[in-house]
Amino acid sequence: MARSVWKGPFVELQLLKKAEEAQDKGARAPIKTWSRRSTILPQFVxxxxxxxNGQKFIPVSVNEDMVGHKLGEFSPTRNFPGHAGDKKGKR
Structure with a gap:
């Protein structure tokens, strides 16, 4: 179920603060976060x-098309290795 419109998008306050500091300084260093549930705002572009992702940190470069989505959508937690039957037939 989606979040109520009157509440606004959820963003971890510490993450928002780090992003604003990085924008002001023009820093190129990536911002490390565990908050997969935070919504991507226009300030993050x-x-x-x-x-x-539960195992390692996945770099996510934010562009305009990602605004409104969650950070966790762009760092997959599962790796599908493929079906064993498909590998036998291909040579």
Missing amino acids: GLTFNVY
Whole structure:
């Protein structure tokens, strides 16, 4: 179920603060975060986030098309290796 419109998008306050500091300084260093549930805001465009997927940090470069989505959508938590039957037939 979607979040109520009157509440606004959820963003971890610490993450928002780090992003604003990075925009002001023009820093190119990625921002490390565990907050996969935070919504991507227009202020995040052009920044790089290292989003934790439960095992390692995945670099996510934010562009305009990502606004409104969650950070976790761009760092997959599962790796599908493929079906064993498909590998036998291909040579």
